[in-house]
Amino acid sequence: MVTPRLGHDNLGLGVGLRSTHYPYILDNEPDVDWFEIISENYMDSQGRPRYVLEQIVERYPIVMHGVSMSIGSSDPLDFDYLDKLKALAEVVDARWVSDHLCWTGVAGRNTHDLLPVPLDEPTLEHVIERIHIVQDVLQRRLILENPSTYITFAQSTMPEWEFLTRMAEETDCGLLLDVNNVYVSSVNHDFDPVEYVESVPHERIVQCHLAGHTNMGTYCIDTHDGKVIDPVWELYRLTHKRTGGISTLLEWDANIPPFQEVHAEVLKAKQHMSDQLTSTTTSEDASSIVSEKDDAPSHAIPQPVVFVGAEVE
Amino acid sequence: MSTGHELNVVQRWMQAVITNPEGIVDGVASEAAQQEIALDPATIESFILPSKRCSSIERLSVYGNAYFARLIECLAGEFPTLEYALGEELFGDFALTYLQDYPSTSYTLGNLANHFVDFLVNSRPQQEEGEEPQWPDFLIDLSRIESIYSVVFDGPGEEKVELISAADLQQIPAEKWGGIRFNFSDSFRLEVFDFPVHEYVTAVRKEESPEVPSPQKTWLAISRRDFIVRRQSLSQLQFNLLKALLEGATLSESIEQSLNELTHEEAAGFDELAANLQDWFANWTAAGWFRSLNCD
Ligand SMILES: [Fe+2]
Numbered sequence: 001m002v003t004p005r006l007g008h009d010n011l012g013l014g015v016g017l018r019s020t021h022y023p024y025i026l027d028n029e030p031d032v033d034w035f036e037i038i039s040e041n042y043m044d045s046q047g048r049p050r051y052v053l054e055q056i057v058e059r060y061p062i063v064m065h066g067v068s069m070s071i072g073s074s075d076p077l078d079f080d081y082l083d084k085l086k087a088l089a090e091v092v093d094a095r096w097v098s099d100h101l102c103w104t105g106v107a108g109r110n111t112h113d114l115l116p117v118p119l120d121e122p123t124l125e126h127v128i129e130r131i132h133i134v135q136d137v138l139q140r141r142l143i144l145e146n147p148s149t150y151i152t153f154a155q156s157t158m159p160e161w162e163f164l165t166r167m168a169e170e171t172d173c174g175l176l177l178d179v180n181n182v183y184v185s186s187v188n189h190d191f192d193p194v195e196y197v198e199s200v201p202h203e204r205i206v207q208c209h210l211a212g213h214t215n216m217g218t219y220c221i222d223t224h225d226g227k228v229i230d231p232v233w234e235l236y237r238l239t240h241k242r243t244g245g246i247s248t249l250l251e252w253d254a255n256i257p258p259f260q261e262v263h264a265e266v267l268k269a270k271q272h273m274s275d276q277l278t279s280t281t282t283s284e285d286a287s288s289i290v291s292e293k294d295d296a297p298s299h300a301i302p303q304p305v306v307f308v309g310a311e312v313e
Numbered sequence: 314m315s316t317g318h319e320l321n322v323v324q325r326w327m328q329a330v331i332t333n334p335e336g337i338v339d340g341v342a343s344e345a346a347q348q349e350i351a352l353d354p355a356t357i358e359s360f361i362l363p364s365k366r367c368s369s370i371e372r373l374s375v376y377g378n379a380y381f382a383r384l385i386e387c388l389a390g391e392f393p394t395l396e397y398a399l400g401e402e403l404f405g406d407f408a409l410t411y412l413q414d415y416p417s418t419s420y421t422l423g424n425l426a427n428h429f430v431d432f433l434v435n436s437r438p439q440q441e442e443g444e445e446p447q448w449p450d451f452l453i454d455l456s457r458i459e460s461i462y463s464v465v466f467d468g469p470g471e472e473k474v475e476l477i478s479a480a481d482l483q484q485i486p487a488e489k490w491g492g493i494r495f496n497f498s499d500s501f502r503l504e505v506f507d508f509p510v511h512e513y514v515t516a517v518r519k520e521e522s523p524e525v526p527s528p529q530k531t532w533l534a535i536s537r538r539d540f541i542v543r544r545q546s547l548s549q550l551q552f553n554l555l556k557a558l559l560e561g562a563t564l565s566e567s568i569e570q571s572l573n574e575l576t577h578e579e580a581a582g583f584d585e586l587a588a589n590l591q592d593w594f595a596n597w598t599a600a601g602w603f604r605s606l607n608c609d
Contacts, residue, residue: 048540
């Protein structure tokens with residue numbers, strides 16, 4: 001019997017920490033429940049990002065979210081990276097450490113993208129073996145997120161939710177369910193997002209991500225540049241119901257508005273938690289939403305883009 | 314049912330395809346991709362499935378379009394003034410070539426630009442001996458100062474250690490001054506530029522749309538205080554003096570060395586030094602450049 005959220009606290013409604021919001025957060029100590037940080041932005045920092053983080057750690061629970069573990073790569077794991085990740089997790093007293101089911105590069109390179117793995121037996125075995133190693137190094141459970149993906153490998157033999165379920169059950173790792181990514185991928189791969197959310201092991205979901213995306217007409221891109229759309233809120237309502245409530249975080253990474261606006265967007269989750277499930281989105285609905293409008297800016301870049309610029313006198 | 318390609322082969326193929334600067338179709342046809350999995354536009358759907366509304370090539374293009382765009386955006390974030398000077402398009406061309414020559418091999422985007430200055434130096438058109446600094450030198454200077462700002466901003470600093478104060482300096486008896494050696498702050502850097510790029514960078518950051526400046530030898534001290542990067546322009550004599558001190562010489566050795574290295578009149582330098590030395594050290598101490606000192 002697995003306990004809900006693998007025994008982790010429900011931290012409430014959090015916001016992804018971004019450098020543009022540093023001054024506001026330090027000056028106003030906003031009443032946000034928790035922050036998620038991009039691990040790689042702080043692992044090596046000896047300057048202002050790290051200093052700001054130290055102050056935020058004093059006041060808020062912190063969760064670490066990484067983009068470079070590359071758990072699905074055929075390259076060897078980077079133990080130097082894992083050691084730094086572990087050290088940071090200790091310093092910030094991270095409630096948990098997450099990354100994505102993806103690979104970021106091969107042959108020593110990093111594309112800095114979250115690339116999809118073939119969903120087949122050999123890859124599942126490979127990922128399971130590496131999660132065991134990572135959990136040994138970190139001395140804690142790893143939490144893995146479903147990424148937004150844009151291609152399907154013909155050699156895949158199972159849906160992503162089945163891959164995640166078997167992976168999590170085999171390694172006892174946790175899941176970060178990004179309901180926006182479920183939606184984006186459901187549009188891109190013509191699957192039913194409700195079936196996906198219904199099928200993942202709910203008691204292993206430790207955290208949830210919400211975000212905005214860009215509708216390109218015939219597919220969607222995960223751009224984290226706007227508000228959460230209604231079909232994604234519907235998936236959130238379903239997730240909330242099935243999990244009994246989980247730590248919920250809004251990611252906003254491009255065209256970032258003032259902090260209050262980002263915070264207000266995640267606070268909308270409260271309303272959805274108390275709402276009864278109404279109609280649920282099916283893949284048919286999803287396609288009709290996609291074909292309705294085309295709001296794609298030509299420069300839409302899928303996440304992640306995580307660079308912190310220098311502050312000069 | 315046929316078993317799939319090995320993960321390593323799949324990943325090498327996909328990386329070769331989506332990082333090809335000519336696009337996905339050329340990427341699939343490239344030698345790097347072909348030696349992993351031999352596919353062409355007619356057979357690609359046997360490996361990457363189409364969706365209801367997108368072809369395999371269109372789907373792969375999402376990754377292909379994102380790869381350079383994302384990394385060029387990161388470089389632009391680190392070199393905003395260089396991008397302003399070059400214009401977005403030309404900056405993008407330089408960045409695109411750079412990313413092909415030096416693809417990221419690090420877990421952090423903080424290392425993405427590690428070779429960017431060297432890349433620009435090596436791209437510089439051949440120059441005549443003794444020629445005045447030109448437009449390419451201005452661009453190289455800009456890339457250098459922005460790169461230094463990045464390193465100093467997030468590198469080691471002294472915000473949490475006690476630095477020496479003006480009072481510490483005053484306690485040193487006059488006869489011991491010549492034998493002082495200074496330990497500099499970790500963030501402290503001395504740099505020479507052919508253009509007053511520090512002013513140009515500041516003007517661009519303030520959105521003042523500055524003109525490209527004329528060449529002018531510029532000596533700068535760059536350091537960090539209270540987590541913000543600070544820069545101060547120096548006279549040649551000040552620069553020489555600080556440089557000798559930074560290299561570990563005593564104050565009297567440094568004074569002698571710095572006067573010898575002047576390109577203008579040594580006597581004028583001596584007058585400058587005699588009139589200002591105390592003020593200089595008071596200012597430099599207040600600026601937090603010195604961690605500690607010791608007397609011979
Ligand atoms: Fe996410």
